[in-house]
Amino acid sequence: MEHEHIISVKxxxxxxxxxxxVDVKWTHSHDEYWPFTASPNDAEPHGREIYTCAVEGxxxxxxxxxxxxxxxxxxxMRKQAVDVKLAELELEIQPLRDEALAGVISDSDKKVFARLVRQRKKLTDSM
Structure with missing residues (x-):
């Protein structure tokens, strides 16, 4: 590995x-190693070169x-899935909440509202 600003990689x-x-010691890093993520698709040539050299051992x-x-x-990933489901539930709950606050919610919607709130509670408790 030869790059003008890289002293060593480990x-x-x-x-x-x-x-x-990898950990890279740069010419400007005062003898300290800094974390670096090397990618074959890096925008910078030195990133691609570090990746290739690492793969080659x-x-x-x-x-x-x-x-x-x-x-x-x-x-x-589990947290993200729960967050998505919570957002979906909130979209279903909000109009029913508005109806309940306005006093115009039907009995069947009250049951749906209660079921959705229980689902949300179960999800939040699982986190």
Whole structure:
């Protein structure tokens, strides 16, 4: 790896995005390593070069995604799914809430309203 601003690269490891995280010592980093994510599609040539060199083993064996990263990603995906469902429920609840506040909600809509509120409560309790 030859780049005018890079002194050395170490500790390659895969991440959940399919790119490779490394630690880079730059000429301006005062002997400290800084985290860097290398991608084959990086807008900057040095990012693509670091990725290629990492894949070719120039910086050592690439560590797999850690169990902690997998768990964090799975948790984030579950949270996003719950957030989407909560937003959908809120879209259904709001007009019924408005009807209830105005005193014009029908008995059948009261049952739907109660069911939706229970679903929302169950989802929020699961987070």
């Amino acid at each position: 500790n390659p490891r895969r991440n959940m995005n399919g790119t490779i995280d 120039e910086f050592g064996e690439i560590a797999d995604v850690s169990e902690e990263q997998r768990n964090a990603a799975a948790h984030q």
